Structure formats: C-alpha cells, structure tokens
Amino acid sequence: MREMNENMSAAAGRRATEEAIERGGGVGLTVSELLAKVQVKGVAEAVAPPSPAHRAPSPGPRDLTELATAVAAVAGRYVPAGRLALDADFFDAGGTSVNAVELVSALEGELGVAVDLDEVFADARPVALAKRHLASTGAAIAVPETEAVQPPPVAAAPVTTPPDSTARPEDLTQILADLALADRLPFTASPEPLPPRRVLLTGATGFLGSHMLLDLLRHSDAHVYCLVRAADEEAATTRLGEALKSYSLPWSSEVRRRITVLPGDIRHPHLGLSDDTWHTLAHELDSVVSVAAAVDFLRGYQSLRTSNVLGALTLAELAATGRPKPLHHISSIAVFNEVGIPSMGEDDPLAHIDRLVAGYDQTKWAAEVALRRARDHGLVVTALRPGGIGGHSRTGAYNPQDLSSGLISAFGRFRTVPAFRYLNAAPVDWVSRVAVAAICEPDAWGFDYNLTGVPNTLDDVVRDMAFGGMHVRVQDWDEWRTDALARLEADPIPELAFLSRVLQSPTALKLCEATLKGPAAVAERTNTLVEALGLPPAARYDARAQVKTFEALAHDGLARLPQKDDQPYLWFTETTTGGVGPVAGTPDTPCSMALTLSIASMHQLVSERRVDVRGEVTCPALHHEPLTVARGDIWIRPDEGIPHQHGLRHQLLRYRLELTDADGGRWWLEGHKYARARRDVWRQTRALTVELGREGEPASLTGEVVVPANSYVRDQIDGIKVDPRLTSQEKRAAKLTWLAWFGLEMGRGLLGPFARAAADLLDLRRTQTPTEHHR
Structure with missing residues (x-):
C-alpha cells in the first residue's frame, strides 16, 4: 500500500484543488476567486515568472521541455504563488476561469501557441498544453524530465475509442490506470453492524456536507471528526464555523463539543495527516463518510482526478486499514449522464465512460467504479447519488455556486425556461436526512441509493414558477442559451459570470444536453428505506421550496421576486x-x-x-x-x-x-x-x-x-x-385559479x-x- 501512497503523492502533488474541494454533493462550479494559497508537495521545481522587461521567445519550433517551460512562465503570472511547475495544474494552483481566458490570449500573443479554451479546462498542465500544441503542428515530441521522473500511478496502454466516443483518449487511458489503483487496497473483514459512534466526515464546510454534519449530530450519538482544509486546527475550526453559519446552521457549544476538527486535505497521502493521527483514526473510527469533491463542469478529468478519484481511494484505504469500517461515498446521478441512456435506476448499468463528456461526470464515474472494485476486497461501500441539490425547504439556504441555483436565477430574471424532460432534484435537507439515515442503519450499508427525490417535469416547473408569480416562456435549448447569453452580455451580472462561461463552453453544452434529455431517476431502494425508517417521504421540489430558494437568491442580488410596487399578477x-x-x-x-x-x-x-x-x-x-x-x-x-x-x-x-x-x-x-x-x-x-x-x-x-x-x-x-x-x-x-381558491376559502x-x-x-x-x- 506504501507504493500506492507514493504514487498518489506524486499525483496529488501535481494538483491542489482549492475551495471547491470541500463543496461535496450538488451540481456547481468552483469559485476560483476565493482560493487560498497552498504549498504543493511533490511537484517538479517551479519556473519563476519573467520580469516585465523579459518577453517569451518568439514563436518557432522548439522541443517539449522548452515549450512547456515557456508556457509555465506565462501561466505563472496568473496564479497566487507567481510560479507554476511544468506538471502542475493551472486551476489547482489558484488560476480562475477568467485567468484561463487571459492565459489563452497571452499564449497566442507571446508564444504563438494557439490553445482552445476548452483544452485549458480539460488539462491545464503546462506540459500537457505544450504537448497538444506540438502534436497539432506535427512536431516531434520528446518526453521532458518532469514526466520521466513522475510516471502515472499505473501504466496503461492507450485505448482505442469507438467513433461515437465523446471522451478524450488520453482521459480514458488515465481512467483505466486509476481504476487499477483499487486493486492495491488491502483486504478487510466485515465491520460490526452497529450504528456508528466515531465518524470521519469530509466536506463538512460544503453545502451538503454541512447539513449532513448537523444531521449526524441530531440523529445519532456519534462523535464526528471533520477533515477541513486549513493550515492548522484553529484555522480549520474557524472555517468550519463560518461555513455552518453561512448556511443558517447552528454553531453552538454543543456542536463544538461533539466534533473534532482535523486540518487535512483529501488530495494528499494519508489525507495530509501525521502517521500517528492516521494510525489512531484507522483503529478508532467505525465509519468513514466521503462528501468532499471538486465540483466544476468546465474542468477536465486530469484536472479533477486528484480530489475526486484519488481522494476517494485514500478514504477507502483508511476504511480498510485497522478496524473494519464501512465507507459511505457521496457519488452523483451524473454517473448516468450519457445522452440517450434509457434508465437511471439504482441498480441499472452506469453510463459508458467514453460517452461522458464532462470531467466532473467522468471523475464521479471513475470513483464509484473503483469503489465497486474495493467491494471485492471486503470493503463495505455505500454509494449515495444525489441529483440537483436545491435550497433548504424551510430556511431557503442554498449553494451560491451551484449550477442549478444559477439556472433558477436566470429563469426568474429572464422569465424563460429551456425545454427538458425531467429535473432530478431534491432539497438539501431531505437529501442530507436520508443520507445520514443510511449511514446510521447497518442494514442499509453496502447498497446504491439515488437521492433524487421526485422528478419534476417541465410542466411542473412552469406551473410552480407561475404559482410563485414568475410566469415563464418555454424555449428550445439553443434558443434559450442564445437568449440568455445575449441578456447576460447586455446586462452583466457578476454573480452569474460562471453561468455565462458554462453556456459558452462546447463541453458544458454537451453535458447540459445529456441532462435535459435524460430520463427520470428511479429510487425504489431509497423509497423503501425511507418508509422503513419512518422518514418524511420524497416530495416533489415544488413551488414552496423553489420560492424559498429564490428569496435567498434575491437577497444576494441574484434574482428578484415580485414586489407590491410591481405591475400586479x-x-x-x-x-x-x-x-x-x-x-x-x-x-x-x-x-x-x-x-x-x-x-x-x-x-x-x-x-x-x-x-x-x-x-x-x-x-x-x-x-x-x-x-x-x-x-x-x-x-x-x-x-x-x-x-x-x-x-x-x-x-x-x-x-x-x-x-x-x-x-x-x-x-x-x-x-x-x-x-x-x-x-x-x-x-x-x-x-x-x-x-x-x-x-x-x-x-x-x-x-x-x-x-x-x-x-x-x-x-x-x-x-x-x-x-x-x-x-x-x-x-x-x-383567473380560474384565483376564483377556485377564493371560492374554496x-x-x-x-x-x-x-x-x-x-x-x-x-x-x-x-x-x-x-x-x-x-x-
């Protein structure tokens, strides 16, 4: 297992995903502007940015090492550290989506390197960008020293993709290599079938994770160890408290008494913990809950794998080491996000990996499939798959960087909705409560659950928005996208800048197409569990929940509800x-x-x-x-x-x-x-x-x-x-609705x-x- 740790250390050292890493669950985008500086371990020596007087070499033939060095020098200007290693991911180092646009322009203007923006999001390592540019020009490519000394975790031969594949061949090769890492996990015995008393929770500062933390404290006697990315315990505790309060959740002395905050990082070997702490957790924990993930629809598999795949495998290693314990993994309904997939039941086949277009979807697929392999080693793995995670049905708390929140804001602002088949979404309080129920009920362990609530049809959404005073016009997807982009360009909304970038990304558009045309998610096992435990049944995410979320959006300037001074309904x-x-x-x-x-x-x-x-x-x-x-x-x-x-x-x-x-x-x-x-x-x-x-x-x-x-x-x-x-x-x-309602009252x-x-x-x-x- 030490070899696996070393390989994962090298991979993790090349990527350091920031704030979005702990936004587990939901469907959203990274807020790169809020990223903090971190030190990246195990990376090749970084290249300092050029001085203002220095200009990059003029465009012309060069080998891979020379070109990668030049690309790293330009890219280093846009990251907090001021420098970027040849094999380090631009976004992991703190680059933002806006910086990516600037980087593309700078590379073409200064180096004559034409790179498509989607290519930057797919794999933003300088060496990868240089390699793709040289390949497009037909130049010979010599492997630079940084790649020679840091090979992929597992060697895998290039794959041959079918004509209808939407994934990049190099991503599929990496996915196969990552799946093989699960075969290196230790074998373990079955855990004791008792409700957990000591739980490790990752992603507690995120939207879903914060609600799950409170539900674990409310509905169990467990003491919860919260892994929080921070420099030390004091900073981690402060960050956790601020996150809970931002979602209208309590941060009281009773909460602090029943939790232990551990500064760490899911991208690092042993979660960035000391050997003593890792050993103590391995022998004292009786449950591991994996919520943390990097959530960004624009970034590719290579950019997200360290957090979403290698991080999940590190948690599986912890669960299989020492005392046997179950692993409860927050996956996503995105594992089915293939255009034309016939059904999305809990035991239905997942999407074909070569037909998933978004790096986020690919990493969630790879993590879930790798953990299925871990089951062959005796590890008890529960896969919990939320769909869209909406605002809290009572408090209205929502994830401001969630894509669905951005879309709801656009629906309300522009009074238009793109045509779709189903919206598989549920309020965060229901998703959290059911997930925690599965964690605390031993008979529920080891199965797959779709936490998607009751699917909404297009008619449902249009009627609900009208019920809330937001009458909308239905457009086809292309018309809606064009109209929304034009409105956002004419009247820029800073909070929706990420939505504008999504709507301009070919990869993200394919992802949206799969989502809009997908079938309704089926959750028979989840419904049976809910009924058996006497939990509130899944309810359609209707007007009341949507309006509460919309009120919260309006409070933050993302949307506007009808006012008394408006033209009445x-x-x-x-x-x-x-x-x-x-x-x-x-x-x-x-x-x-x-x-x-x-x-x-x-x-x-x-x-x-x-x-x-x-x-x-x-x-x-x-x-x-x-x-x-x-x-x-x-x-x-x-x-x-x-x-x-x-x-x-x-x-x-x-x-x-x-x-x-x-x-x-x-x-x-x-x-x-x-x-x-x-x-x-x-x-x-x-x-x-x-x-x-x-x-x-x-x-x-x-x-x-x-x-x-x-x-x-x-x-x-x-x-x-x-x-x-x-x-x-x-x-x-x-008119009829008013008369019927008033007459009834x-x-x-x-x-x-x-x-x-x-x-x-x-x-x-x-x-x-x-x-x-x-x-």
Missing part, C-alpha cells in the same frame, strides 16, 4: 357604498370606497392569504376630499376558519387600510366581513363593517358599506384583469357557522327540560 375593482357615524351612534354620513384589489403571486395567497389594496375612500365626516390608500391589505379567513361559538359572527375577511388626506393627515380604516348562520349569505359576502380613526387614536366613526349587487359579478368576477405579459391560456388559468369560512346552526337544530336535547329528558 391579477387585479379587480371593488366599489362599496354605505354610511358611517359616531361610535355607538347611528350612521348618518355617506361613505364609499373605490378600491383595486391585487395579488403579486399565487404564492402570496397560499402563504399569507393576503390581498393588496389601493384606491380611495370618500368620507366627508373625515375629510372634505377623498383619502388615498397609502397602504392596504386584506386577510382572507384571518381566524383560520374556526367558527365562534353558537351563533356569533365568524370573520371571513379583514381589511386594514392606511389613509392619507390632501393636507398630509393620516388616518386608518379597519373593515370586517362576517358570516352568521341563518342569514342572507349573498349580502353577507358583500357587506363590510368598517371603523375609521385618526392615526394613533381609537376609532371615531363606524358603520357599514356594501358592494352593490349589480356590480359584484361585473367587477369581481367578469372584471378580473391579469398580467398582459401572459399568454391567453395563462390568463385564463390564472370563502366556502370554508361559511361552512363553519352553518354547520354549527344545523347541529343546534338537530340536537334536540338542548331544547329539552330535565324532566322531559328522563321521561
């Missing part, structure tokens, strides 16, 4: 007339209201049961000129539909208006519609009891206003207006008092005297 007029007078007196002054009732979204109705109000109130007893509604709200069934006792009035609607007069005076009006049994239902639904007073003072006038019978249907049903941006079909649907309110009256009439015992009752 649906509105109608309400005119009432009547009279008011002094409190406890007889109404003797005319009073009328000309209002416009509106809603910003159907979500507003369901979550708040509230309608917005604008308009005027005319009441000479208050002011000789009409008063303007500065703010107005109507609550529907404010008492939750619970009837008052025996014949008392039951509240159907409550009006609350803030009024201003022409002289700057401020007033208030509060109105109530009531239902009472055995009364004129038609009039009750139109009559409004009102109280009026000056701001900060009690009511001075009271009375009743009524919607005229001849205008009720004309204004409040036939006169409903809907956002003109909607299609005719959407307008009809919006009012019906519930009226049902209580009338049911109470009916019970009183039928309960003859209430009218009997004691003598009659015993007769």
Whole structure:
C-alpha cells in the first residue's frame, strides 16, 4: 500500500484543488476567486515568472521541455504563488476561469501557441498544453524530465475509442490506470453492524456536507471528526464555523463539543495527516463518510482526478486499514449522464465512460467504479447519488455556486425556461436526512441509493414558477442559451459570470444536453428505506421550496421576486357604498370606497392569504376630499376558519387600510366581513363593517358599506384583469385559479357557522327540560 501512497503523492502533488474541494454533493462550479494559497508537495521545481522587461521567445519550433517551460512562465503570472511547475495544474494552483481566458490570449500573443479554451479546462498542465500544441503542428515530441521522473500511478496502454466516443483518449487511458489503483487496497473483514459512534466526515464546510454534519449530530450519538482544509486546527475550526453559519446552521457549544476538527486535505497521502493521527483514526473510527469533491463542469478529468478519484481511494484505504469500517461515498446521478441512456435506476448499468463528456461526470464515474472494485476486497461501500441539490425547504439556504441555483436565477430574471424532460432534484435537507439515515442503519450499508427525490417535469416547473408569480416562456435549448447569453452580455451580472462561461463552453453544452434529455431517476431502494425508517417521504421540489430558494437568491442580488410596487399578477375593482357615524351612534354620513384589489403571486395567497389594496375612500365626516390608500391589505379567513361559538359572527375577511388626506393627515380604516348562520349569505359576502380613526387614536366613526349587487359579478368576477405579459391560456388559468381558491376559502369560512346552526337544530336535547329528558 506504501507504493500506492507514493504514487498518489506524486499525483496529488501535481494538483491542489482549492475551495471547491470541500463543496461535496450538488451540481456547481468552483469559485476560483476565493482560493487560498497552498504549498504543493511533490511537484517538479517551479519556473519563476519573467520580469516585465523579459518577453517569451518568439514563436518557432522548439522541443517539449522548452515549450512547456515557456508556457509555465506565462501561466505563472496568473496564479497566487507567481510560479507554476511544468506538471502542475493551472486551476489547482489558484488560476480562475477568467485567468484561463487571459492565459489563452497571452499564449497566442507571446508564444504563438494557439490553445482552445476548452483544452485549458480539460488539462491545464503546462506540459500537457505544450504537448497538444506540438502534436497539432506535427512536431516531434520528446518526453521532458518532469514526466520521466513522475510516471502515472499505473501504466496503461492507450485505448482505442469507438467513433461515437465523446471522451478524450488520453482521459480514458488515465481512467483505466486509476481504476487499477483499487486493486492495491488491502483486504478487510466485515465491520460490526452497529450504528456508528466515531465518524470521519469530509466536506463538512460544503453545502451538503454541512447539513449532513448537523444531521449526524441530531440523529445519532456519534462523535464526528471533520477533515477541513486549513493550515492548522484553529484555522480549520474557524472555517468550519463560518461555513455552518453561512448556511443558517447552528454553531453552538454543543456542536463544538461533539466534533473534532482535523486540518487535512483529501488530495494528499494519508489525507495530509501525521502517521500517528492516521494510525489512531484507522483503529478508532467505525465509519468513514466521503462528501468532499471538486465540483466544476468546465474542468477536465486530469484536472479533477486528484480530489475526486484519488481522494476517494485514500478514504477507502483508511476504511480498510485497522478496524473494519464501512465507507459511505457521496457519488452523483451524473454517473448516468450519457445522452440517450434509457434508465437511471439504482441498480441499472452506469453510463459508458467514453460517452461522458464532462470531467466532473467522468471523475464521479471513475470513483464509484473503483469503489465497486474495493467491494471485492471486503470493503463495505455505500454509494449515495444525489441529483440537483436545491435550497433548504424551510430556511431557503442554498449553494451560491451551484449550477442549478444559477439556472433558477436566470429563469426568474429572464422569465424563460429551456425545454427538458425531467429535473432530478431534491432539497438539501431531505437529501442530507436520508443520507445520514443510511449511514446510521447497518442494514442499509453496502447498497446504491439515488437521492433524487421526485422528478419534476417541465410542466411542473412552469406551473410552480407561475404559482410563485414568475410566469415563464418555454424555449428550445439553443434558443434559450442564445437568449440568455445575449441578456447576460447586455446586462452583466457578476454573480452569474460562471453561468455565462458554462453556456459558452462546447463541453458544458454537451453535458447540459445529456441532462435535459435524460430520463427520470428511479429510487425504489431509497423509497423503501425511507418508509422503513419512518422518514418524511420524497416530495416533489415544488413551488414552496423553489420560492424559498429564490428569496435567498434575491437577497444576494441574484434574482428578484415580485414586489407590491410591481405591475400586479391579477387585479379587480371593488366599489362599496354605505354610511358611517359616531361610535355607538347611528350612521348618518355617506361613505364609499373605490378600491383595486391585487395579488403579486399565487404564492402570496397560499402563504399569507393576503390581498393588496389601493384606491380611495370618500368620507366627508373625515375629510372634505377623498383619502388615498397609502397602504392596504386584506386577510382572507384571518381566524383560520374556526367558527365562534353558537351563533356569533365568524370573520371571513379583514381589511386594514392606511389613509392619507390632501393636507398630509393620516388616518386608518379597519373593515370586517362576517358570516352568521341563518342569514342572507349573498349580502353577507358583500357587506363590510368598517371603523375609521385618526392615526394613533381609537376609532371615531363606524358603520357599514356594501358592494352593490349589480356590480359584484361585473367587477369581481367578469372584471378580473391579469398580467398582459401572459399568454391567453395563462390568463385564463390564472383567473380560474384565483376564483377556485377564493371560492374554496370563502366556502370554508361559511361552512363553519352553518354547520354549527344545523347541529343546534338537530340536537334536540338542548331544547329539552330535565324532566322531559328522563321521561
């Protein structure tokens, strides 16, 4: 196993993926701008960047070593350390996506080396870029010293790819070599089938990993060892606490009491831990949970393998060393991400590796297949495959660098959605809870689970967004991509710059095509486990969860929800007339209201049961000129539909208006519609009891206003207006939805008092005297 460690050390030394390494689960992109400087072990001697006065050699024939050195010198300007080894990955060293664009331009302008941007993302080592350039020119290639002294972990002959292959041949060769590393893992016995008491968790600072940490603490008695990339324990603890708080998770003394923070790195041999710490963990842990991963759809297999493949194998080595313990590995539904794949069940064949186009998908496939080989050595491996990981269904916390969050933001901003078959996504709280349940239940160990929730169809998403007040137009993928890119170019959004780069990447576009055309994920084993353990069943990631996530996006400036000042979603007029007078007196002054009732979204109705109000109130007893509604709200069934006792009035609607007069005076009006049994239902639904007073003072006038019978249907049903941006079909649907919802709510309110009256009439015992009752 020492030989495997040494080989993995050399490979890990050539790559140092930064912040995104611990963003386990979800589908997202690396925020390279936030990368911290790290020291890379085991790399070839770096080349210092040239001084400003020095220019690279003029374009012309050169051998591989010379050209790689020149490329490294140019690339070194864009990484934090200021230098880059010949065989070190540009992104691992801290280069950003923006830096990659600048690097491509600099290489062509200074060295005459034309490199496609996608090639940089696929393999950003200077030696690889130089080799590909020389190969394109037909020049002879001599292997440089750096490659001669650092061979791949396992030698593998080049593979022959079929004509329809979408993967690079050199990536397939490397994948075969990496899979063979699993054969070097030690054999191990079966672990004790008991809930874990000491757990190692990687990726605890990431979106899914942070939620899994809290669920492990809430739903087990385990003490959790959190591997966090940092220079020392103090920095690691600080980083973990900040991550939890950023996702609205608690960072309390109880949490700190039950965790041990270990500064380390999944890319390094023995996780960057000392030999003593590694030995202690190997003999004291009883479960290993692998969540950490580098998540970036633009980077290639060579750039991501150290974190996603070699890191998983290092954790498998830990699980198989010392005390036998299970390995729970967060994989991804991306292992099926092949265009045309017929099904995505938990035991279905994975995609053909040569037809996966994204490096991220390839690394998740390679890691899962390598760990399947580890099962042949006795290691108990549980593969947990999330799909899209959405925001928390209650807190709205979301991953700001998640691709799905970026797409949702674009959907809401541009009011357009690309056509797709299914969206396999679930809220992070459900994914985390089910994953932790599998970890804590020995009978669930050793199987594969799809943690994808209930798939959404295109119709589901369009309806849910309309429900949240975000009416969208469906476009085909090419049209949507072109439109989104044009909008982002015309009005750049810094937070969505990564989405713009994804939409311009040919590789990422192929990935999107596979995702959009893929089948629904099937999760029979997961559903059985959820039912057996009494967990909340998988629910479709519907409007409520989407709107909560969208609210969080809006808070961060990534999106915008409908506001009261926006053009409303649906509105109608309400005119009432009547009279008011002094409190406890007889109404003797005319009073009328000309209002416009509106809603910003159907979500507003369901979550708040509230309608917005604008308009005027005319009441000479208050002011000789009409008063303007500065703010107005109507609550529907404010008492939750619970009837008052025996014949008392039951509240159907409550009006609350803030009024201003022409002289700057401020007033208030509060109105109530009531239902009472055995009364004129038609009039009750139109009559409004009102109280009026000056701001900060009690009511001075009271009375009743009524919607005229001849205008009720004309204004409040036939006169409903809907956002003109909607299609005719959407307008009809919006109007019918409002009427059905409002009618149902009012019906519930009226049902209580009338049911109470009916019970009183039928309960003859209430009218009997004691003598009659015993007769």
